[in-house]
Amino acid sequence: MSDFPTAALDDLIACVGAERVLTDPESLQVYGRDWTRFHDPAPAAVVLPGSVEEVQAVVKAALAHQLALVPSGGRTGLSAGAVACAGEVVVALDRLNALSDFNPVDRTVRCGAGVVTASLQQFAEDRGLFYPVDFASSGSSQIGGNISTNAGGIKVIRHGMTRDWVAGLKLVTGTGELLDLNRGLIKNNAGYDLRQLVIGAEGTLGIVVEATMQLSRAPRDLAVMVLGVTDMGAVMSVLQAFQGSLDLEAFEFFSELALQKVVEHQDLQRPFETATPYYALLEFEQHSEAEMEQAMSLFEHCVEQGWVLDGVVSQSVAQAQSLWRLREDISETISRWTPYKNDIATTISRVPEFLAEVEAVVTEAYPDFEIVWFGHIGDGNVHLNVLKPDALPMDEFKARCGEVSRWVFEIVQRHGGSVSAEHGVGLLKKDYLHYSRSPLEIEIMRQIKRVFDPSGIMNPGKIFDA
Amino acid sequence: MKVLVAVKRVVDYNVKVRAKGDGSDVDLNNVKMAINPFCEIAVEEAVRLKEAGVASEVIAVSIGEKPCQEQIRTALALGADRGIHVETEGKVEPLVVAKLLKGVVDKEEPQLVILGKQSIDGDNNQTGQMLGALANMAQGTFASEVKVDGDKVNVTREVDGGLQTVSLKLPAIVTTDLRLNEPRYASLPNIMKAKKKQLDVFSPADLGVEVTSHIEQVKVEPPAERQAGIKVADVAELVDKLKNEAKVI
Ligand SMILES: Cc1cc2nc3c(=O)[nH]c(=O)nc-3n(C[C@H](O)[C@H](O)[C@H](O)COP(=O)(O)OP(=O)(O)OC[C@H]3O[C@@H](n4cnc5c(N)ncnc54)[C@H](O)[C@@H]3O)c2cc1C
Numbered sequence: 015m016s017d018f019p020t021a022a023l024d025d026l027i028a029c030v031g032a033e034r035v036l037t038d039p040e041s042l043q044v045y046g047r048d049w050t051r052f053h054d055p056a057p058a059a060v061v062l063p064g065s066v067e068e069v070q071a072v073v074k075a076a077l078a079h080q081l082a083l084v085p086s087g088g089r090t091g092l093s094a095g096a097v098a099c100a101g102e103v104v105v106a107l108d109r110l111n112a113l114s115d116f117n118p119v120d121r122t123v124r125c126g127a128g129v130v131t132a133s134l135q136q137f138a139e140d141r142g143l144f145y146p147v148d149f150a151s152s153g154s155s156q157i158g159g160n161i162s163t164n165a166g167g168i169k170v171i172r173h174g175m176t177r178d179w180v181a182g183l184k185l186v187t188g189t190g191e192l193l194d195l196n197r198g199l200i201k202n203n204a205g206y207d208l209r210q211l212v213i214g215a216e217g218t219l220g221i222v223v224e225a226t227m228q229l230s231r232a233p234r235d236l237a238v239m240v241l242g243v244t245d246m247g248a249v250m251s252v253l254q255a256f257q258g259s260l261d262l263e264a265f266e267f268f269s270e271l272a273l274q275k276v277v278e279h280q281d282l283q284r285p286f287e288t289a290t291p292y293y294a295l296l297e298f299e300q301h302s303e304a305e306m307e308q309a310m311s312l313f314e315h316c317v318e319q320g321w322v323l324d325g326v327v328s329q330s331v332a333q334a335q336s337l338w339r340l341r342e343d344i345s346e347t348i349s350r351w352t353p354y355k356n357d358i359a360t361t362i363s364r365v366p367e368f369l370a371e372v373e374a375v376v377t378e379a380y381p382d383f384e385i386v387w388f389g390h391i392g393d394g395n396v397h398l399n400v401l402k403p404d405a406l407p408m409d410e411f412k413a414r415c416g417e418v419s420r421w422v423f424e425i426v427q428r429h430g431g432s433v434s435a436e437h438g439v440g441l442l443k444k445d446y447l448h449y450s451r452s453p454l455e456i457e458i459m460r461q462i463k464r465v466f467d468p469s470g471i472m473n474p475g476k477i478f479d480a
Numbered sequence: 481m482k483v484l485v486a487v488k489r490v491v492d493y494n495v496k497v498r499a500k501g502d503g504s505d506v507d508l509n510n511v512k513m514a515i516n517p518f519c520e521i522a523v524e525e526a527v528r529l530k531e532a533g534v535a536s537e538v539i540a541v542s543i544g545e546k547p548c549q550e551q552i553r554t555a556l557a558l559g560a561d562r563g564i565h566v567e568t569e570g571k572v573e574p575l576v577v578a579k580l581l582k583g584v585v586d587k588e589e590p591q592l593v594i595l596g597k598q599s600i601d602g603d604n605n606q607t608g609q610m611l612g613a614l615a616n617m618a619q620g621t622f623a624s625e626v627k628v629d630g631d632k633v634n635v636t637r638e639v640d641g642g643l644q645t646v647s648l649k650l651p652a653i654v655t656t657d658l659r660l661n662e663p664r665y666a667s668l669p670n671i672m673k674a675k676k677k678q679l680d681v682f683s684p685a686d687l688g689v690e691v692t693s694h695i696e697q698v699k700v701e702p703p704a705e706r707q708a709g710i711k712v713a714d715v716a717e718l719v720d721k722l723k724n725e726a727k728v729i
Binding site: 234235239241283285286310313314317324325326327328329330331332333335337 | 672
């Protein structure tokens, strides 16, 4: 970066050491973007602080030189929240990766912001416990990133979002001060719970440096079923039927096209020969034989009702894992087509009507595009992925998708839904925020940001423009 | 042609096994059990033979305590026609299993017996071979391909450095290796149908076999914990440590 002042660079080096300030083109590329591919990364520098104090020092240096900061976790985000495309300084939390102070009584553990989600899951498992927030990118995403996006995933129906597992967190605000929020308490009604504001703030209020995460008991003997379902309405009927008498750990769905792509590219086996428009994947604990018997009779009921045509159930952990891959590998499989992703949600009861409308608009608007549907339908959340035809230039593709998004979001708005169920807003969805949030809500968000970050150096331009 | 497949109930392959506190055995309390992966492959192969019109009937047999009927039901759901459970108590060693299987072979007179090359709990890799000797049948072990051709079965075996194909006269015994096939999932409609399939239970006495034991398990212990690795500052330190601490150079 030619216009990046040497004095600023020197100050950053003074904060973290010369080896922890990266300016080589490759690092700028790597650290300048998340999983999305719609912006060209152009950060001025990347800093890798190794302690809370160093993070504070970096923020103070940024204040002094009026540098914009982009907090960066595992960069698996799907809404260009961790994208630095305007000469910002990327603050990567990779080095704050300690797991410490495990407390078996409280069932909590202290995590640096840079702890990889899968390491926390493994840490819990090694102690006979469970960290339930899980999704396909958990091998790379970080706790700081999960908190900042309030990540959801495949176990929300039973265990909730990341928000439900944050017992406390520490934040370095836009003024470089350190806030210690909630300190692991279960009950704490002493005033506003500022922790909740930070969760899902996408780095716009400050940098999460540490969190005390809650753990849970490990699930017992999980069985996975995949059912072939006739249509979207039937998917919801199946959900209702199963939820009525089983505690589901997961209820996911995907379309036939999604299945075809995954089977072809991941060398997986189809669950059964029958092809159906949609598939539902459900998971439940087997405390005894009773749950499986219950599930079998529910399956029979669903077949009798004409909702379900075929199905399988895992007979071993290995089979459960392979069945999960049919759902979990979709995102990665379709990434080769730089999909335009919509992550929309409404209340569960409105899903069938909502989806019928969305489907009608989308099939009308994209007769020539491949559309891959999947998602956490048990939470009322679908991922609508439009695949880019190889021949179509990126700009044209983006423009067409952006236009159709408006129609989709009008439907979302009419159903009181969300334009971003779990991926956040970042740069990608900020033009559409008003479909889910009132002008007053957005104005209050702006004011809150000013309180935490009066100079506007924390991930500026994400979620909304200051 | 009748095909007999043996299935064993074992600790699920993905479960981390733990030794009991007193070191007497592996702790099986509340541990997930499943069909032995090699047996699953055996069932798949038998069912494919049936689907190809080569086999007329597939019989799944399991030896063990009552719960192993679950694994027989799985085999039935995968496509076996009927099941046989030889009910035993406690651990039975490979020779006894082979003798019991010989009893079933005498009863059913199958043309082909397919077994896993080993079970992942005992890792003995003996039963198929012992059965071959007891029943005086030809055997093709570690099969990666099985082709029935008239009154013969051609078995391709995975051997060190390549493949070997043997031609066995039927009736014969085949033990399966990992690459023979990829087992299917048990479909829910087939799991329901399997509940109604015939499952006969025999005791060892019914088969004229006396359960004896020649092996005593002395001790079960987990592998030694690996020491955590260390980081060295430079090549000189590495060489020094290899020389003076590890004493490998
Ligand atoms: C294959 C795949 C599957 C996915 N599946 C799901 C899913 O099922 N559910 C789901 O919710 N998400 C899913 N995601 C999206 C993504 O993994 C999550 O949003 C995840 O929480 C992002 O974490 P990260 O560490 O990669 O964050 P990043 O992408 O690095 O950052 C995300 C946002 O958080 C900010 N941020 C990061 N660290 C900090 C910090 N320490 N302090 C302050 N702000 C910070 C960034 O500035 C950015 O705005 C998926 C992604 C992929 C690639």
